[in-house]
Amino acid sequence: MDHTELGNVSDLSLPVIQHETQPSVSDQVFNALQQRILSLELPPQTKISEAEVAKKMGVSRQPVREAFKHLAKLGFLQIRPQSGTTVSLISEEAVLRARFIRTALEVKTCRTACAVSTPASLAPLHALIARQKEAVEAQDRNMFHALDEQFHIAICSLAGAPFVWDLIHESKAHMDRIRMLSLTAVSQKFALQEHINILDAITAGDADAAEEAMTEHLFRIVVLIDEAKKQRHSFFQRTET
Template sequence: MLNMVSIKRKNNYTSRDYVYESLKENIISLKLKPGTNISEKEISELLQVSRTPVREAFLKLAQEELLAIYPQRGTFVTLIDLQHVEETRFIREHLERATVREACKNFSNESIFKLEENLALQKICVEEKNYTKLFKLDEDFHYTIVSGCDKKLIWSVIQQMNNHLNRIRILRLADNFNWDLILSQHENIISAIKDKNQDLADRVMEEHLKELIFEQESLKKKYENLFK
């Protein structure tokens, strides 16, 4: 039996959308671990849909490199690819460093309030040791900076390549990474934006997004079966 968390089906979801979003959420959150074998029959029964939308969702997830489909062998959740992780991290670092510099020039009080509100919720997650919620708040924090600069297309670009990176970020949080450091860096980013200090904001964002470099190999050694 697969260990999947159900998601709420939105009114505008087609069956394929529902299957796709359900599987992607469970793959990114590592509820469906890398290397897990899944079948159309199993997923269709679990989500109570026909096999056609499951097949379509499988193909879409395969295009995003979250599933690998092998004829006559089966369908598997892909292993985390560290080369892919590092390339995505590198691109994200440089895009977000440029964006946070823009935020220091022109960022509304409303957007600053959203960041501060988000940070307060992150602190609650740390107290509750809720890494899945912390991950989502972390994503929202970075999105707020990008959207506050009216650079939403940048976020779309990041999301298109984020799949392997997000899985190792979840793994890092679940492995009891230093969450206080994340909060401290977020707090420093907010302060730099409020002070319109572009160089400081750039430096803190760089440090923040480079932390993962130092964790990758240790995580691979500890969870070798999850990596390519």
């Protein structure tokens, strides 16, 4: 393994936790660490300790321990009492499972959006497409990733089902590490065009076309997995043959 790929918690920027705010301290620690795992600031197999995270974030070890357990349950950390805690390798199975869940739910929201959309309700989606074009031109992949997520959230809201995104959120996180590995200027342009195709179908009220466009958009993660494995093979779990 090329150890230059591994992150270092000592060099990581982490926020000092505000003890009297919501959500809970444990949730704040969880959110901060998950964000850095998904963005690959903490890449797979990075060692991470409760004590060091607690010190950097200005909290006791108990909320950090709870956050670690939550991350481990979701498949993002491996906790081994004898050898310490490390960021988990990427599970292709978990990514494909997340794609299945997203496709089932987001196809339904697209079809519903086609039935209820109006020119006024579509304005936020058109504005997001315009901002995505700007992000692509600026080659700002972090901004594009954030706007990508906002686009999908907006479709759920348009369909009158914002709760759907809550159901999607935790499982889709496994897809996010793949997307960050493969989010190049070219892949951003592909994603942007797919978003345009989805919005065009919703604008036209064509539920079948919207379903096809969303399905194609979410299926592309399969291609991205192959590309990411070529670039960072050591980041992935070995598959049984």
